[in-house]
Amino acid sequence: MESAQEKYIREHSSEESEALKWLVKQTNLRTNYPRMLSGQIQGELLKLIAQMLQARNILEIGCFTGYSSIWLAMGLEAGGKVDSLEINDELEDLIREGWSRAGVQDKTELHLGDALEIMELFLNEGRKYDLIYIDANKREYLNYYKAAKRLLRKGGVILADDTMLGGKVYDSPETSDKQTRGLIEFNDFVAADPEVEQLILPLRDGLSIIRKL
Numbered sequence: 366m367e368s369a370q371e372k373y374i375r376e377h378s379s380e381e382s383e384a385l386k387w388l389v390k391q392t393n394l395r396t397n398y399p400r401m402l403s404g405q406i407q408g409e410l411l412k413l414i415a416q417m418l419q420a421r422n423i424l425e426i427g428c429f430t431g432y433s434s435i436w437l438a439m440g441l442e443a444g445g446k447v448d449s450l451e452i453n454d455e456l457e458d459l460i461r462e463g464w465s466r467a468g469v470q471d472k473t474e475l476h477l478g479d480a481l482e483i484m485e486l487f488l489n490e491g492r493k494y495d496l497i498y499i500d501a502n503k504r505e506y507l508n509y510y511k512a513a514k515r516l517l518r519k520g521g522v523i524l525a526d527d528t529m530l531g532g533k534v535y536d537s538p539e540t541s542d543k544q545t546r547g548l549i550e551f552n553d554f555v556a557a558d559p560e561v562e563q564l565i566l567p568l569r570d571g572l573s574i575i576r577k578l
């Protein structure tokens with residue numbers, strides 16, 4: 366249920382395009398976990414950050430149905446590209462139809478497979494990114510971060526979603542839940558990393574914004 370504050374923010378922020386609204390509806394109808402969508406407010410923020418960085422190369426770890434990659438693609442500089450990684454190949458048809466409806470099919474590339482394996486290939490190819498959005502398996506956030514930092518240009522930004530996990534990271538510091546443990550490990554490592562500056566924005570379940578020095 367949307368709170369009064371959430372409603373007010375949504376009504377006073379840029380609207381979703383028709384293609385994005387279509388994709389939200391299809392994600393609700395055709396998948397089991399529609400809550401995984403980043404949502405309109407976070408989507409607009411992703412787009413604005415891409416625009417502020419004048420990003421030409423964006424990497425997304427965790428495509429799901431392609432919703433956040435559409436927002437990221439809308440924030441690209443002309444001629445830029447979003448590489449999006451997804452392990453669940455059953456989502457491919459929906460991703461491609463959403464991207465096509467949004468008109469971003471030429472600015473987005475889907476890479477199906479395990480994110481860490483694909484990132485290793487990209488490292489070997491010498492790729493560099495301006496912006497990297499981490500939004501996949503929470504147990505692997507620290508490993509994604511270590512690989513992402515090597516793929517990121519100096520001054521580039523890593524965004525990591527869900528880093529407070531509904532408050533579990535500070536309410537249950539001794540938990541054995543592997544997702545929460547993964548995020549606690551990630552947050553502690555980033556906080557102590559002298560090579561970045563960072564903050565956790567209290568948006569939804571927490572969005573970390575990390576800039577490589």
Ligand SMILES: C[S@@+](CC[C@H](N)C(=O)[O-])C[C@H]1O[C@@H](n2cnc3c(N)ncnc32)[C@H](O)[C@@H]1O
Pocket residue numbers: 401402403404426427428429430431432433434450451452453478479480481500501502
């Ligand atoms: C939270 S959803 C991503 C939501 C999407 N960024 C959005 O906002 O629309 C996480 C996605 O990561 C994918 N995923 C999980 N483990 C993965 C892995 N090892 N490699 C690549 N993708 C993975 C899941 O299949 C899922 O679709």
